[in-house]
Amino acid sequence: NGKPCKWAVSLIGTFQHYFEHVEPRSLTGIDAGALEHFKVWRRSGGVEDNTIRKNLLLARDFLKYARKHGWVMKDPFEDVSIPAEQDSEDMYILSLTDEANYLQAAQGISRDLHDLALIGLYQGPRPGEVMGLPKSNVNLVDRKFTIWFSTRQGKNASAHRTLKMTDQTFPIFELRMHGESPWLFPSRKKLGYPISTLQKAHEKVERTIDLKCRMYDMRHTFATRFALRGGSLPILSKILGHSDLAMLNRYVHPSQADMDRAMECFSRQFPVAQSLEEMLVEYRSEE
Secondary structure, X not given: OOOOOHHXXXXXXXXXXXXXXXXXXXXXXXXXXXXXXXXXXXXXXXXXXXXXXXXXXXXXXXXXXXXXXXXXXXXHHHHOOOOOOOOHHHOOOOOHHHHHHHHHHHHHHOHHHHHHHHHXXXXXXXXXXXHOOEHHHEEOXXXXXXXXXXXXXXXXXXXXXXXXXXXXXXXXXXHHOOOOOOEOOEOOOOOOOEOOOOHHHHHHHHHHHOOOOOOOHHXXXXXXXXXXXXXXXXXXXXXXXXXXXXXXXXXXXXXXXXXXXXXXXXXXXXXXXXXXXXXXXXXXHHO
């Protein structure tokens, strides 16, 4: 029907960026070593193995298609291991104390990591989306920034979105718009390119404050806090760049204490003495 299928959309976004800008090479030059480097690059950006697994499965399908058309001859996946699907319960939700300790340590180790973590905690984007953000996608006047250039890039069409800056993140965007680099997070090692990893700095922060988490957990923390504070789940799905609500079950992780507080709050809103009929009358009168 002329519409790009899901694997094509994903490859255009993630793989095209990697093999054009991070490790430039042609289609025939994508070998097992290049795919292993791609896995390392994705992990260094805080991407979970479940997401990397999907990327590689899509890439394998694409290269199989390419071999059928004679574009490539050898299957590089013969020597590449694809991560097994993992349980999402491994993710860690930062407490306010964890957040304060992490940001304080990061500020002394890597300002880039500090800013990336804070944007993740208060905006919810994927780490790679922020590190690869061009200044041309930032609008300080309206206090908004756009992730990905077009709907053809990113993990899927929903990944293309424009977010309003929060009071916590606006000063970071404002400060980072200075300088000649076209990137919000410019690389100091590869001039003209954005940062591709902050994993070593992140691991140093973990050791400094004795906290085990992933850079991606800043995104999970944002999602959980947003939901627990009564935020709309359909809106949260759009903010995170998900194609449907099902993914939220893997991102939002309320604790038992969170559930207890929610039930107590519900109980206070509807006293025991109030009958069902009275509740329905009040509800209808508010419509």
